[in-house]
Amino acid sequence: xxxxxxxxRELLVTLxxxxxxxxxxxxxxxFIKYLAQAAQxxxxxxxxxxxxxxxxxxxxxxxLPLGLFLGILLAYGRLYLDSEMTVLSAxxxxxxxxxxxxxxxxxxxxxxxxWLSLGLAPQGVAQxxxxxxxxxxxxxxxxxxxxxxxxxxxxxxVTYTQSMAEDRSALGGIFISEKRLSRxxxxxxxxxxxxxxxxxxxxxxxxxxxxxxxxxYRYDGNPGKADYRAIQYKTYGVLLPKPEVSGEISxxxxxxxxxxxxxxxxxxxAELQWRLSLPLxxxxxxxxxxxxxxxxxxxxxxxxLLPAILLYMAYLALLIAARGALDKGKIPMSxxxxxxxxxxxxxxxxxxxxxxxxxxxxxRRAPRELAHG
Numbered sequence: 155x156x157x158x159x160x161x162x163r164e165l166l167v168t169l170x171x172x173x174x175x176x177x178x179x180x181x182x183x184x185f186i187k188y189l190a191q192a193a194q195x196x197x198x199x200x201x202x203x204x205x206x207x208x209x210x211x212x213x214x215x216x217x218l219p220l221g222l223f224l225g226i227l228l229a230y231g232r233l234y235l236d237s238e239m240t241v242l243s244a245x246x247x248x249x250x251x252x253x254x255x256x257x258x259x260x261x262x263x264x265x266x267x268x269w270l271s272l273g274l275a276p277q278g279v280a281q282x283x284x285x286x287x288x289x290x291x292x293x294x295x296x297x298x299x300x301x302x303x304x305x306x307x308x309x310x311x312v313t314y315t316q317s318m319a320e321d322r323s324a325l326g327g328i329f330i331s332e333k334r335l336s337r338x339x340x341x342x343x344x345x346x347x348x349x350x351x352x353x354x355x356x357x358x359x360x361x362x363x364x365x366x367x368x369x370x371y372r373y374d375g376n377p378g379k380a381d382y383r384a385i386q387y388k389t390y391g392v393l394l395p396k397p398e399v400s401g402e403i404s405x406x407x408x409x410x411x412x413x414x415x416x417x418x419x420x421x422x423x424a425e426l427q428w429r430l431s432l433p434l435x436x437x438x439x440x441x442x443x444x445x446x447x448x449x450x451x452x453x454x455x456x457x458x459l460l461p462a463i464l465l466y467m468a469y470l471a472l473l474i475a476a477r478g479a480l481d482k483g484k485i486p487m488s489x490x491x492x493x494x495x496x497x498x499x500x501x502x503x504x505x506x507x508x509x510x511x512x513x514x515x516x517x518r519r520a521p522r523e524l525a526h527g
Contacts, residue, residue: 157242161229161252162259165222168229169263173214173221180213181206201285208281211274212407215267215432222263223439223466226256227459230447239448249506253444257437264436271429272411280408298325315353325353328367330392334374347373348392355394364391420487424480427490431473434495439466441502469498 185206191197230252233239239247298304300318305311316327330348350370357363367390375382406425414426446462472494479485 157247158255158258161255164229164233165225165256165259169218169221169225169259172224172228173217176217176221177213180217181210184209184213205282205285208278208285211270211278215270215275218263218267218270219432219435219439220466222260222436223443223462226440226443227447227462230444231449231459234447234449249445249448253441253506256440256444260436260440264433267436268433271432275429276408276410283408298322323354325365326351328353328365328370344374344376348390350390356391363394365394366391420483421481423487424477424490427480427492428473428477431491431495435469435473438495438498438502439469441506442466442469442498445502445505445508465501469494472497 185202188197188202188205192199192202230239233242242252298313298315298318300315303312303314310333312329312331314329315325318325328348328350332346334343334346348367348370350367352369353365353367355363356366367387369388370386370390372385372387372390373382374385406421409422409425411426411429414422414429417423417426442465443462446458446465449458473491476485476491476494480487480490
């Protein structure tokens with residue numbers, strides 16, 4: 155029991171540290187993406203933290219299996235390097251017993267991943283989808299920030315306002331620049347610049363929104379050419395485009411697990427198998443990591459780290475590829491993703507029992523060679 159607590163503590167501490175680092179890296183990259191959309195006016199900056207919070211379970215369900223895999227490699231690799239595993243082996247600690255000890259904390263991780271993948275992650279995705287749908291209903295007027303140039307439509311439209319009322323009912327000191335494109339959208343036909351002293355939003359009966367500019371000028375022409383046309387106006391209406399929000403969230407990811415069970419939709423069945431695969435992934439990578447963590451103290455603890463990571467990446471990539479093939483009907487639903495787990499389960503068992511069988515074979519061969527000698 156003392157050995158089990160010691161191994162579990164080493165494993166869980168390393169798992170926590172590795173998972174925290176991976177989580178910070180992944181969330182930083184995703185936060186920068188959402189922050190760029192907020193800077194362009196496509197997202198309200200006030201919802202960024204909510205989006206990241208709801209996306210957290212989806213990140214963790216993929217990070218924890220990898221964190222456990224790396225945690226076993228690093229924690230047990232250190233024990234082999236410090237010859238602690240040699241001492242444990244001398245007291246009767248076999249690879250099979252070590253694997254049994256490791257599967258117990260792995261079961262806790264698997265339960266956590268199952269809770270995330272089957273419950274929290276779909277709920278979080280549904281909440282993010284709802285927030286993004288609300289952002290899609292916004293217009294350029296709703297996302298303007300006074301004193302800052304805002305680019306929309308991939309930079310083809312730039313809007314600026316010097317001041318804005320607290321209730322966003324009126325603007326002051328307005329500047330709008332927009333590139334005029336051909337009908338097919340592949341050729342630039344010039345630029346239009348609008349300036350106005352003030353403006354307000356007006357909603358039409360069909361739901362479209364216009365920015366009504368007052369007391370200003372419109373300039374049309376081509377940069378670098380002296381063919382500009384200037385028009386003075388008292389009132390001018392500009393259709394407000396909707397910001398384009400890229401959420402990269404599919405509908406099936408937000409479907410509750412209870413609705414996936416019993417569904418005849420192939421995409422729903424594939425999604426259910428994917429969610430069930432993540433907890434199963436935890437047990438399989440544990441069987442892979444325990445024998446891969448065994449290193450010679452002379453070789454260093456990082457000798458097998460790169461091959462082990464490549465093996466894990468192959469496992470995850472094959473799962474994702476099988477999921478895509480399952481969506482397209484190229485793989486029978488009865489076969490599903492289970493064959494991928496079966497393949498790497500056999501690899502893990504082969505790695506686990508290869509070294510004991512090799513040592514046993516060598517021990518039997520040695521007396522025969524001495525007898526013949």
